[in-house]
Each structure stands twice: as C-alpha cells, then as structure tokens.
Amino acid sequence: MFCLSEIEHTLRLPPHLLNLPLPEAIKGELEGLFLDKVIAKLGLCVSVYDIRSIDGGFIFPGDGASTYTVKFRLIMFRPFVGEVISARLKESSSTGLRLSLGFFDDIYVSVALLPNPSHHEPDPENQNQVRWIWEFNEENYPLDGMDEIRFRVHSIQYPSIPLEQEKDSKPFAPMVVTGSLDADGLGPVSWWV
Amino acid sequence: MKILKEYAGALTNFEVLDFLRSRGAGKDPTRLIAAIAPSEYKVYDYLEQTAASRQTRDTVNEFMEKCKIYDLAKAEILNIINIRPSSAAEIDPIIEECDARYGEKIELLVETVSDLLPPPPTQLESEEGIGVDKEQTSDEHQMEVTQ
Numbered sequence: 001m002f003c004l005s006e007i008e009h010t011l012r013l014p015p016h017l018l019n020l021p022l023p024e025a026i027k028g029e030l031e032g033l034f035l036d037k038v039i040a041k042l043g044l045c046v047s048v049y050d051i052r053s054i055d056g057g058f059i060f061p062g063d064g065a066s067t068y069t070v071k072f073r074l075i076m077f078r079p080f081v082g083e084v085i086s087a088r089l090k091e092s093s094s095t096g097l098r099l100s101l102g103f104f105d106d107i108y109v110s111v112a113l114l115p116n117p118s119h120h121e122p123d124p125e126n127q128n129q130v131r132w133i134w135e136f137n138e139e140n141y142p143l144d145g146m147d148e149i150r151f152r153v154h155s156i157q158y159p160s161i162p163l164e165q166e167k168d169s170k171p172f173a174p175m176v177v178t179g180s181l182d183a184d185g186l187g188p189v190s191w192w193v
Numbered sequence: 194m195k196i197l198k199e200y201a202g203a204l205t206n207f208e209v210l211d212f213l214r215s216r217g218a219g220k221d222p223t224r225l226i227a228a229i230a231p232s233e234y235k236v237y238d239y240l241e242q243t244a245a246s247r248q249t250r251d252t253v254n255e256f257m258e259k260c261k262i263y264d265l266a267k268a269e270i271l272n273i274i275n276i277r278p279s280s281a282a283e284i285d286p287i288i289e290e291c292d293a294r295y296g297e298k299i300e301l302l303v304e305t306v307s308d309l310l311p312p313p314p315t316q317l318e319s320e321e322g323i324g325v326d327k328e329q330t331s332d333e334h335q336m337e338v339t340q
Contacts, residue, residue: 001275002209006198036232042199046236047212073201075209077236080268084276084287086243103235150276152286185278185286192282 001085004049005042005076009033010056010069023051026070034074038174040158043078044104077104079153079177084186087179089145092129094120099149099179106173113154113180115187118143134187141191143181148189151179203267206245206275207253213237244277247311256309263295263302277310278303 011033017025027048034045052071059066079085087099087107096114099107115134123129132143143149155178162172181187204212213219217227218237229237240246253274260270269288278284281299284306285291291299 001206002204004201004204005196006201008195008197031230035230039194039196042196046209047233049212071197075204075212082289083268083272086276102239103232150283150286183286185282185284189283192280 001077001079001083002046002075003043003078004073005039006052006071006073008069008071010067012063012065012067015065022054026054026068027051030070030072038158039076040160040174042074043076043156044175046075046077046103049073049075079156081153081155083153084150085153085179086148086150086189089143089149092120092123092132092143092145094130097132097143097149097181099151104175104177106175107151107177107179109151109179109181113178113182114143115141115181141187143188146188146190149181150186150189151181152183152186154178154180203271205253205271206240206243207248209236210240210245211250213240242314243275244310244313245275246314248274252309252311256305259305259309263298273306274310277306277313279307279312 009030011026011029013025013029017028020028030048030051034048036045038044050073052073055069057066057068085101087101089097090100090105091098094111096111097109098105099109101107114132115136118132118134120130120132123131134141134143157176157178158174159172159176161174165172185192213229213233213236216229218229218234219241221227221229224234256274257270260273265273265288272287273284276283276287278287281303284299284303288294288299295302
C-alpha cells in the first residue's frame with residue numbers, strides 16, 4: 001500500500017526561512033510542495049521520509065534567495081495490482097460503488113466487478129443512493145456502510161489533466177483506483193466471519 | 194523535479210504508522226502542536242483503525258521469520274501483515290492460486306497469523322467490549338512469551 005520513492009528537486013529557499021536550521025527549512029518547503037499531492041506514476045504523497053543530501057545554495061544574480069538541489073525520499077500511497085485493502089463505503093449508485101480510505105476517496109468498483117450475481121434496490125434511508133445486494137445460496141447479503149469493505153486493486157489510472165471541463169462533471173481526480181469485489185473473502189468483513 | 198528511483202522499497206502499514214507516531218502524532222490531542230500536516234493526520238486516523246495499530250516491531254519480525262517455511266511472495270507477506278486475515282476465506286484473495294499451492298495447509302498459516310499478529314481494535318471492541326480489552330492484550334503477550 002505504501003512505498004518509498006527517491007526524488008531530486010531543485011528549489012528556491014525564501015529568505016524568511018533563514019532563521020531555521022537548513023534541513024528543517026528545506027523539509028518544510030518540500031512538505032508544502034509535495035504533501036497530499038499526486039505525482040503521476042508514483043502515487044499520492046503521504047510524508048517526507050528523509051532528506052538524503054542537500055547541495056548547492058547558489059544565489060542567482062538578481063535573486064534574493066538561495067537555490068538548493070535536494071535528494072529526498074517520500075512515502076507514497078501506491079497500491080499494487082492484486083493488493084487487498086480495507087476501505088469504507090462512500091457512495092453507492094446504480095453504476096457501482098465508491099469507496100474511501102479517509103485520506104483517499106477515488107476508489108471505484110464498477111458493476112462488472114461486484115460479486116456475481118448481485119442486484120440493486122433503492123436505499124430506504126437515502127433517495128439518491130441505491131443498495132447493492134449479493135445473492136448467494138438464495139440468501140441476500142446487502143452491501144451497506146456498516147463495516148469495513150475489503151477490495152482487491154484491479155487497476156490504477158493516472159488521468160491527464162483535462163484542458164476543458166464540462167460544467168456539471170465531477171471534480172478531476174489525478175489518481176483513480178479501480179477495485180474488485182468479485183472473489184471469496186472480499187466485500188464487507190461481516191460476510192466472512 | 195527528477196525521479197531518481199520510482200520504487201525505493203515497500204513499507205507496511207505498521208511502518209508508516211510508526212513513522213507518524215515517532216514524529217509525535219497521537220501524543221498531541223489538540224493536533225496543532227506537533228509538526229504534522231492535516232493530510233498526514235488523515236492517514237494516521239485510517240491506520241489507527243487497522244490491525245497496524247497494535248503491531249510492534251517484534252511481532253512483525255517474528256511473523257516474517259515464521260512465514261519463511263510457507264514460501265510466500267514478499268507482496269503476499271506484506272498484504273497479510275496489513276490486513277491480518279483471521280479465517281481461510283479472508284486469506285484466499287491475498288494469496289495467488291491459494292487452493293493449488295496450499296490446500297489444507299492454509300489453516301496452519303491462518304493459525305500462525307492469529308497467534309502472532311494482534312487483532313485490529315474494532316474487532317476486539319465488538320467481541321470483548323472495551324473494558325475487557327486491556328486484559329485480553331496482556332494475556333496475549335504472556336502467551337507469546339511462553340510459546
């Protein structure tokens with residue numbers, strides 16, 4: 001689920017940070033740049049793990065700040081295909097489910113990847129949503145938001161930033177995880193206990 | 194920005210939680226004093242609910258040691274530590290071609306998991322109630338020592 005990535009970056013250190021020790025000031029700048037951001041192909045940045053080296057400190061002519069080249073490692077959230085992760089239900093519609101980890105919400109389970117056979121019926125508590133129900137041995141197992149839902153990572157996409165966005169489209173997500181529930185042991189934890 | 198190494202090692206949920214705790218998350222109820230970003234607290238909150246919140250370096254290492262006889266792939270061991278499956282049905286999606294590779298032996302592996310890795314906090318609360326919680330964990334530690 002989490003892994004490290006090593007990155008080199010050249011950054012300008014604003015002079016108002018000169019009162020701090022250098023590594024601390026650079027770490028703060030890096031956190032501002034990378035934390036909670038998605039880097040394409042690398043995943044979502046969770047934390048700055050450590051700083052490997054700080055080089056430079058060159059002041060360009062006409063610039064009132066020093067520029068450093070820093071090598072550092074980031075903790076990235078990048079699930080691998082086939083990994084099993086527990087999440088919570090965020091939305092449930094006729095096109096599938098949307099799951100959330102709390103810090104990452106763009107996990108979708110399409111209808112084709114739901115347990116087979118399953119059907120949906122209107123949710124009595126929320127008119128905009130539906131409730132998916134898995135039929136197994138003539139018994140109904142509802143997919144509700146009561147407990148944790150385990151899903152298997154089916155694929156991860158990093159869509160490129162759209163040039164134009166339609167007015168009523170949903171907000172752009174730079175990283176989308178597609179999950180699958182169609183296997184034994186997946187779905188709400190209570191199904192298997 | 195230049196990417197030097199896309200993949201410089203995997204981390205278990207426990208290691209990430211340990212990293213956040215070492216920086217002071219959890220000791221600061223106001224969430225303002227410790228130098229931790231709100232996004233990091235979201236990760237911390239998620240990890241506190243998972244099995245990682247009760248693991249220690251020793252239990253994880255011991256489990257890795259015991260896993261060697263099962264010939265599991267690294268990703269599978271990582272996934273088992275993160276999820277802590279407590280039954281054969283739960284472990285099945287984690288391991289590739291589980292039936293063909295292990296068959297009945299999977300029960301032994303599940304037993305190893307439940308012996309060595311502590312259950313996630315939500316399970317304990319629902320099964321035992323919060324009051325009994327502490328006694329339960331201390332009992333488990335004693336069991337580990339005698340084993």
